[in-house]
Amino acid sequence: MGTTQIIAVLVAAVLAGFIGWWFLGKHEEATGMATRNNNEQSATVVVKGGYSPSTIVLKKGVPAKLNFDMQDSTACLSHVVFDKLGVNEDLTKRDVTTVEIPTDKTGTIDFACGMNMFHGKVVVK
Ligand SMILES: [Cu+2]
Structure with a gap:
């Protein structure tokens, strides 16, 4: 050689x-894994040029809350949409917006920005 x-x-x-x-x-x-205490679980998603973490794992059967920590000022990420859940939240009203996620069955629940450009998902298992 x-x-x-x-x-x-x-x-x-x-x-x-x-x-x-x-x-x-x-x-x-x-x-991201959710933190669990008593009969509740929650996770924080930082919204800044996208979603971080973009995949959140939840445990089935435990009531869950996702806290969207809004740190982005672009119009693109101002709304978060959970198509499956019929949720469309304006994240600009509060610093942190909480979305309740049903965990009665396993599966994947997708979410996206209002224009469907940034994506994330919640995995219930
Ligand atoms: Cu967008």
Whole structure:
């Protein structure tokens, strides 16, 4: 192997490592667990250029509240829409807007901004 080939292999290895780290890191960051106490669970979603975390895992059968912490001033994210639940909340009225999530059955409940550009989901399991 010539020097050029060795360098090419090294660069490829570094790139592969970086891509792996990026995806794993992202994945971890994107999922949030709800905190549970007594017979209630809640989770906070920060709204700032998107939803963080964008996936929230809830436990089935425990009443759940999602607190949307509004830190974005663009019109795009001003509303949060849960199509399945018939919820369309204006997040600009309060700093934190609470949405109650039914947890009577397992499944995924999607939510999005008012223009359907940013997405998140609640997974009940
Ligand atoms: Cu939008």
